[in-house]
Amino acid sequence: MTQILFRNVTVVDGTGEPPFRGEVLVQGSRIQAISRAAGALSAPGAEVVDGGGATLMPGMVEAHAHPSFANTSDLASLGDIPPEEHTLLTMKHVRVLLDHGFTSILSAASAKPRLDVVIRNAINAGEIPGPRMLAASPEMTVTGGLGDVRLHHHHRDSFAVIADGPDEFRRAARHFVREGVDTLKINPSGDEFVPSARAMHTVMNEAEVAAVCEVARSRGRRVAGHARSAESVKMCLRNGVEILYHATLSDAEALDMLEAAKDRVFVAPTLGITYTSLYEAKDYGVTPPRDVARALEAELALGCENMRALRRRGVRILPGGDYGFTWNPIGRNARDLEHFVDLLGYTPMDAIVAATRLGAQLMMLGDELGQVREGFLADLLLVDGDPSKDVRILQDRDRLLAIMKDGQFHKRPPAGRGAYALAAE
Ligand SMILES: [Zn+2]
Numbered sequence: 001m002t003q004i005l006f007r008n009v010t011v012v013d014g015t016g017e018p019p020f021r022g023e024v025l026v027q028g029s030r031i032q033a034i035s036r037a038a039g040a041l042s043a044p045g046a047e048v049v050d051g052g053g054a055t056l057m058p059g060m061v062e063a064h065a066h067p068s069f070a071n072t073s074d075l076a077s078l079g080d081i082p083p084e085e086h087t088l089l090t091m092k093h094v095r096v097l098l099d100h101g102f103t104s105i106l107s108a109a110s111a112k113p114r115l116d117v118v119i120r121n122a123i124n125a126g127e128i129p130g131p132r133m134l135a136a137s138p139e140m141t142v143t144g145g146l147g148d149v150r151l152h153h154h155h156r157d158s159f160a161v162i163a164d165g166p167d168e169f170r171r172a173a174r175h176f177v178r179e180g181v182d183t184l185k186i187n188p189s190g191d192e193f194v195p196s197a198r199a200m201h202t203v204m205n206e207a208e209v210a211a212v213c214e215v216a217r218s219r220g221r222r223v224a225g226h227a228r229s230a231e232s233v234k235m236c237l238r239n240g241v242e243i244l245y246h247a248t249l250s251d252a253e254a255l256d257m258l259e260a261a262k263d264r265v266f267v268a269p270t271l272g273i274t275y276t277s278l279y280e281a282k283d284y285g286v287t288p289p290r291d292v293a294r295a296l297e298a299e300l301a302l303g304c305e306n307m308r309a310l311r312r313r314g315v316r317i318l319p320g321g322d323y324g325f326t327w328n329p330i331g332r333n334a335r336d337l338e339h340f341v342d343l344l345g346y347t348p349m350d351a352i353v354a355a356t357r358l359g360a361q362l363m364m365l366g367d368e369l370g371q372v373r374e375g376f377l378a379d380l381l382l383v384d385g386d387p388s389k390d391v392r393i394l395q396d397r398d399r400l401l402a403i404m405k406d407g408q409f410h411k412r413p414p415a416g417r418g419a420y421a422l423a424a425e
Helices: 075-080 083-099 115-124 166-179 206-219 230-239 252-260 271-279 290-312 335-344 348-355 357-362 391-395
Strands: 003-011 020-027 030-035 047-050 055-058 060-065 102-107 132-134 136-141 160-162 183-186 222-229 243-249 266-268 380-383 400-405 408-411
Touching: 003 380, 060 266, 060 357, 083 102, 083 115, 083 400, 083 408, 102 357, 102 400, 115 132, 136 166, 166 183, 166 206, 183 206, 206 222, 206 230, 222 230, 230 243, 230 252, 243 252, 243 290, 252 290, 266 357, 271 290, 271 335, 290 335, 335 348, 335 391, 348 357, 348 391, 380 391
Parallel strands: 003 047, 003 055, 060 102, 102 132, 136 160, 136 183, 183 222, 222 243, 243 266
Antiparallel strands: 003 020, 020 030, 055 380, 380 400, 400 408
16 A cells, blocks of 8 residues: 655644644555654655655635636626536636645535536546535526526526425425435525625525425435525524525524534635625626625625624634635635634634634544544645645645645655655665
């Protein structure tokens, strides 16, 4: 079995404990041994990587990925991409995510029914490079909800699937489970850029959410909800939705309900997209109308306040920022960690824990992923510098000296920088 010994590294183990100098031995797909003493691990025949003091940390988890989004400013155009081109684009994007240190992603919706499933299967079969991936259904939405891009007298394919009433939602959910998704995605609330369904509007009803949750429960799948309004958060919690996206406009009752469900739910506020839509989209020629900008600003402020409160109450908050738009493109995902520090008051170390240990729990692999720990899966990053002091380092691809998934290098450590030595001993 292949053995790789990382020597002379500073371990940030994903638990929040202080970094320590040491050595880490990887055997096959797992972390075999960890030592805090130099030269303590011997592994005859192992490949030795001299880290030169670089940081060794768990690979990051993206909680709200959209590998099939085309980095466009116009979501509706996703429906115009033919399936063949769209498959290739999604294949490219999962590689981009891995190239940027994300060794696991939970998809937050596939832009066509089978894109996520096909790409996940190809990654798992070793046919294409990409992170561990949990595949989502397309967004299931109602007429006039986020994702209904149809116009009267004008047919247009959407990135979403439109259903009305519990029977249609049940049929759609069963269909996507048949096709192999891990997660069913619903859009119970609107969004600021949808005139017919704004963020404070709750557009799905109780019976529709219940129908999707019933299908998920009976088939061992999870439901993820786009839930910005307070009522949509409560509706999700009443019916067993486990992954809550946004939850930004939660009121006191919604916060109480989230706390009561803290052992089974995850919240990802997706700060990235809101922040860049407000402050950076204009650099890309996209300026939100003034009323939308004002609403986004208010949502970001309340959302940050709510996330701080939820964190104090023990709810798991995860980075993951809806990257996949022109002004918030795939590959910049690690910027969400910076937002956690700047907007939510996290220490850099706490932001790393959220992206690693908690992320692994979201991936349903909490007892074997997301930590540098003996017996755990060897999804590791070798980082030039100390991200536990400054998480912005993680946004610089060049400072990710090595990227390992399942004990195999996706990116090998560079030769000739004193950071790499190969020897049989
Ligand atoms: Zn999204």
